[in-house]
Amino acid sequence: MPRHAFDSDDWPKRFRRRGLRFTEPRRLILDILNGTNEHLSAEEIYLAVHKKYPGIGLTTVYRTLDLLVEMGLVHQFQFGDGRSRYELIHNPGKPGHHHHLVCSRCKRIIDYDDFVEEEVELIRKVEEALAKKHDFSIEGHLIQFYGICRECRE
Amino acid sequence: MPRHAFDSDDWPKRFRRRGLRFTEPRRLILDILNGTNEHLSAEEIYLAVHKKYPGIGLTTVYRTLDLLVEMGLVHQFQFGDGRSRYELIHNPGKPGHHHHLVCSRCKRIIDYDDFVEEEVELIRKVEEALAKKHDFSIEGHLIQFYGICRECRE
DNA sequence: TAGTAAATGAAAATCATTTTCATTAAGGAG
């Protein structure tokens, strides 16, 4: 069973539950995000959807992405290249979580999840302490390492 | 002895060493950053400097900030409010390091350094493993927690 | 099937940041 089956079956429901419609542009945008490991920008998503559905407008892409972020289905990141990049949350609310390694020069992004487990334990501790100390309800974290990849080092 | 004495004495040298000039606008921008705990945007820095030196241009602020980041004297962050925010590194290359807790609603930022010590140990391990595995030379990391502060929760 | 609110796309507007370009200022050479 593919990892995404659960989520994609759920998409229409998640929209309807909010009184929103699961339209073609929305479905296509989610499909693109679901089908890539890359961290696409709004424009890249627009171009990808445009191939299948040339009528789409960039505005709709932006609006849909905002909505998906708001719904907790998509993460929005800023890696420092001046535009937001988006990533589907494959298992909303649950593990399956990874962090990023970013090349400061070429902006290549590598996902890693093999050390996250150890990190997560610590993070949970820190989260709890911070929440208490600063009276914050913590919803998430962002962990990125910056450096220079081999190609750029040469 | 104030914490910043070391650094500010050093600023002119750091510039000259690169064949750059330590001009009034540059000094004022560094002074502003040195005198605040906030995470100012370029425009906020511009406005602050403008009071003492009305001739300054926003362009110069942007250029100087880029330079300071490049020189490793200033950190540039993006907390998701659409503009870069800048923070002086009080002890370049050394500890004195902190992480951020960001309110997703009001964008208030809280610095914390009390748990960083434990984090750092883990981080060093993860950094090393990532560097080896992905052939990256890692230069830094970004750790932020997101949540909702008390005020915004009410 | 009509009515109402949501969704959409094109074009214009906005906002942060960068570039261009002509001018000014600083520090070294003589």
Next chain:
DNA sequence: CTCCTTAATGAAAATGATTTTCATTTACTA
């Protein structure tokens, strides 16, 4: 001290991502 070369600056224009406006279309509900 003055000339000269290069760095630094500011204003204005350009850019690029994102948002807003607005008129139109579409989807569900009564």
